Amino acid sequence: MRIALILAALAAVAALVLPAHAQNARSWVASTGVDGNPCTRSQPCASFSRALSQTNAGGEINCVDQSDYALGANIAIVKSITIDCESVQARFGLASAGIQAIIVEASASDVVTLRGIDIDGNNLSGVGIMFASGGALHIEKCVIRNFDTTxxxxxxxxxxxxxxxxxxxxxxxxxxxxxxxxxxGAGILVNPFVTSTVKVTLNRVEARGNFFGIKADATQVSGGVIQMTIRDSVSSGNTSNGIVATGNASGPAIVMMIDRSTSSHNAAGFGVIADGPKTTIRLGGSSIAGNINGVGASNGGVLQSYGTNQINGN
Known part of the structure; x- marks a missing residue:
């Protein structure tokens, strides 16, 4: 049922993508832009949606100034592209209900980069960025918040x-x-729906005030592997577990490394927990404090410590 719901959502968003008349290697959006413009520096567009349609695969979209470039609507990214608004910290805020704000459904060789964007669900949407297909997705210097609908x-x-x-x-x-x-629900959720090798690297990430902080879920498909590295990151003040990896005997194996990170003051569950017979978490140089329970392993999961952690006050 959930797969059908997601596929339907993908189809609906894809139908909104404007016909491709791309011509720019670099396109621009601005608070004074107009979506009838060609998205050049001298004639910028008003929305990311329009800029995507005007930009060649492998091109780049930049922001002239700080503004909201969603115009209330979600977008689908179906090709290699960089959206770089680091210098102005652009906003992308939804004004209507939906399952996701940004969907990446690109080809296997495509690389997508999102940089310097404040993505706000305004408590109307379910997912900030959904990575449905593509070779690689880079999310850098972004804020993703208020995606908490049912x-x-x-x-x-x-x-x-x-x-x-x-x-x-x-x-x-x-x-x-x-x-x-x-x-x-989580700040960051990794849950593949096809048998695959999924690699995830989190570096200097802060997950706070979510339901789960960071979660790898291997219960949706048989076979495959989820490989995760979490480094120099914080998961704090979440409603449930800070960092959790969960699976079953038939699902993907989960191999997670947590290095020089903190999981603290999470309101329920564990700071870090490995759940399921094919789940392994390795923990080093990290602080686990102020949680209901510190670290744990259940249902055959394995949690290995390098002996360099501070696990106190749980």
Whole structure:
């Protein structure tokens, strides 16, 4: 049922993508832009949606100034592209209900980069960024917040592979907050729906005030592997577990490394927990404090410590 719901949502968003008349290697959006413009520096557009349609695959979209470039609507990214608004920290705020704000449903060789965007669900949408297909997705220096509706139970970032056999997600210098209302809602959720090798690297990420902070869920498909590295990151003040990896005997194996990170003051569950017979979490140089329970392993899961952690006050 959930796969059917997601596929229907993808089809609906794809139908909104404007016909491709791309001509720019670099396109521009601005607060004074008009979507009838060609999205050049001298004639910028008003929305990311229009700029995507005017930009060649492998091109770049930049922001002239700080503004909201969603115009209330979600977008689908179906090709290699960079949206770089780091210098102005653009906004992308939804004004109507939907399952996701941004869907990446690109080809297996495509690389997408999102940089310097404040993505706000305004408590109307289920997912901030959904990675449904593509070779690699880079999310850098972004804020993703307020995706906490009951559809999909909310997630700031959902690595939910629907097509393809491999993918890589890189998240760095990013905050995910106030996302998720219940299982499996999370600040960052990794839950592939096809047998695949999913690689995830989180570096200098802060997950706070979500339902789960960071969650790998291997219960949606048989076979495959989820490989995750979490480094120099914080998962704090979440409603449930801070960092959790959960699976079953038939699902993907989960191998997670947590290095120089903190999971603290999470209101229920564990700071870090490995659940399921094919789940392994390795923990080093990290602080686990102020949670209901510190660290744990259940249902055959394995949690290995390098002996360099501070696990106190739980």
């Amino acid at each position: 559809s999909f139970n909310g997630a700031g970032i959902a690595d939910s592979l629907l097509i393809g056999s491999t993918s890589e997600l890189f998240v760095s210098d990013t905050v995910v907050t106030n996302n998720g209302t219940g299982t499996p």
